[in-house]
Amino acid sequence: MIAPSRNLLLCNKGKTELNHSFSMLQAIVESTPYGLLVTNKHGHLLCYNQPYMDMWRIPPEVMVNARHQIIFGHYSSQLRDPQQFLHSTEVIYGTWLPESFDILEFLDGRAFERHTKATTLEGPNMVRVWSFKDITERRQAEAYKAQLAAMVESSDDAIIVKDLNAIITSWNAGAERIFGYQASEITGSSILALIPPERHEEEKGIMSLVKSGNRVDHFETMWWGKGKKPIDVSVTTSAVKDSDGNIVGISQIARDITKRKESQKRIEYLAHYDPLTGLPNRALLADRMKTAIENAKRYSFQLAVLFVDLDHFKLINDSLGHEIGDKLLKIVAERMRSRLRQTDTVSRLGGDEFIILLSRINAASDAACVAEKIIAALSQPYHLEQHELGLGASIGISIYPDSGKDTSSLLRSADEAMYSAKGQGRNRYHGP
Numbered sequence: 259m260i261a262p263s264r265n266l267l268l269c270n271k272g273k274t275e276l277n278h279s280f281s282m283l284q285a286i287v288e289s290t291p292y293g294l295l296v297t298n299k300h301g302h303l304l305c306y307n308q309p310y311m312d313m314w315r316i317p318p319e320v321m322v323n324a325r326h327q328i329i330f331g332h333y334s335s336q337l338r339d340p341q342q343f344l345h346s347t348e349v350i351y352g353t354w355l356p357e358s359f360d361i362l363e364f365l366d367g368r369a370f371e372r373h374t375k376a377t378t379l380e381g382p383n384m385v386r387v388w389s390f391k392d393i394t395e396r397r398q399a400e401a402y403k404a405q406l407a408a409m410v411e412s413s414d415d416a417i418i419v420k421d422l423n424a425i426i427t428s429w430n431a432g433a434e435r436i437f438g439y440q441a442s443e444i445t446g447s448s449i450l451a452l453i454p455p456e457r458h459e460e461e462k463g464i465m466s467l468v469k470s471g472n473r474v475d476h477f478e479t480m481w482w483g484k485g486k487k488p489i490d491v492s493v494t495t496s497a498v499k500d501s502d503g504n505i506v507g508i509s510q511i512a513r514d515i516t517k518r519k520e521s522q523k524r525i526e527y528l529a530h531y532d533p534l535t536g537l538p539n540r541a542l543l544a545d546r547m548k549t550a551i552e553n554a555k556r557y558s559f560q561l562a563v564l565f566v567d568l569d570h571f572k573l574i575n576d577s578l579g580h581e582i583g584d585k586l587l588k589i590v591a592e593r594m595r596s597r598l599r600q601t602d603t604v605s606r607l608g609g610d611e612f613i614i615l616l617s618r619i620n621a622a623s624d625a626a627c628v629a630e631k632i633i634a635a636l637s638q639p640y641h642l643e644q645h646e647l648g649l650g651a652s653i654g655i656s657i658y659p660d661s662g663k664d665t666s667s668l669l670r671s672a673d674e675a676m677y678s679a680k681g682q683g684r685n686r687y688h689g690p
């Protein structure tokens with residue numbers, strides 16, 4: 259800033275004629291953004307510039323014939339540590355330090371680098387030049403950077419930065435925890451080290467989206483940890499830009515969602531399978547029956563539903579306990595499953611009730627054959643702990659389309675047939 263000379267470069271050398279070189283010096287002093295102050299050995303103010311006045315917010319009248327020490331009060335009221343300021347300034351004058359450097363922190367958050375140098379002018383005049391550089395913005399930027407670094411390091415997520423050639427340039431502690439590589443091991447490698455080959459195309463697609471200015475949020479995929487360990491991750495990818503807005507890198511924030519995925523799979527499993535036997539449950543059976551009925555209708559073939567209820571299962575439960583009962587149910591399930599085709603379904607409705615869906619039969623006699631096979635398989639002795647057990651089953655058969663044309667009527671009809679089998683003496687089947 260260059261300001262009117264008389265006001266801005268105040269000199270006790272006023273008696274001296276201003277010559278050309280003095281004007282030039284004046285211009286230099288006023289054009290610098292630094293606050294400048296020159297004092298003599300006794301602390302008398304010889305000259306100073308406008309940035310100096312602005313920095314200390316000193317009214318000009320205070321400066322008339324002032325000594326440095328006199329305006330210390332004005333300085334001190336603005337500083338965070340006035341004692342340290344007074345002490346260091348006294349040391350500088352007292353020992354006439356040739357040079358010194360420190361940082362002044364203001365109560366309002368500003369910060370200045372203070373530098374002072376003792377100089378000998380012509381003759382015996384010793385003066386001291388003080389310069390003050392405003393470093394508030396730099397300090398704030400540094401503090402912001404430090405906060406950012408602390409946040410990045412404390413994040414549970416992996417925060418990875420890579421260059422435009424997919425080379426990893428930054429790797430935080432979260433990434434170390436999730437993927438198992440130390441920053442020193444992986445920095446400088448391609449991000450593809452974390453991505454299974456079959457997902458490279460997917461990654462390329464994301465990169466081209468991001469390079470064309472988009473951001474890809476919470477993309478769920480599977481990456482590799484150390485030793486090619488599969489890790490389900492949700493990845494947010496965005497561009498890293500320089501101050502001119504040019505893309506200079508890519509940042510990827512990856513969250514480990516393995517546990518969430520596992521519980522999702524578990525919930526899906528429980529929604530469709532019986533946890534004791536691993537067989538499809540009523541809901542999955544209903545889906546499969548719906549599809550099978552649609553196919554049977556479309557291609558005009560028959561299907562069969564077999565309602566299987568174990569005989570006197572309650573006796574086993576009551577006499578040998580629930581645990582043995584559970585083990586028996588598992589073996590029963592496995593015996594039925596192993597006797598059926600892949601395309602058929604055996605499901606557990608609950609308790610000792612099972613439904614077999616034969617999704618395509620040529621004649622009702624096919625269903626009767628399967629019922630006989632199942633009864634035979636289930637009546638084989640069971641060796642459980644020290645017990646040898648025998649078990650019968652009663653089976654009711656319904657046939658699409660003769661016994662019913664939808665899921666519930668087919669199930670109802672098979673249930674009724676099963677009760678008929680029970681009524682006829684158990685361990686047998688009854689069909690339409």
Ligand SMILES: Nc1nc2c(ncn2[C@@H]2O[C@H](COP(=O)(O)OP(=O)(O)OP(=O)(O)O)[C@@H](O)[C@H]2O)c(=O)[nH]1
Nearest residue numbers: 567568569570571572573575580583584608609610
């Ligand atoms: N161990 C075990 N038992 C179960 C489970 N669910 C139901 N049960 C039992 O299975 C038995 C079913 O008995 P029922 O079908 O009513 O009677 P049953 O003894 O088989 O007699 P019938 O069917 O008339 O031959 C009951 O004792 C239930 O407590 C289970 O998950 N585990």
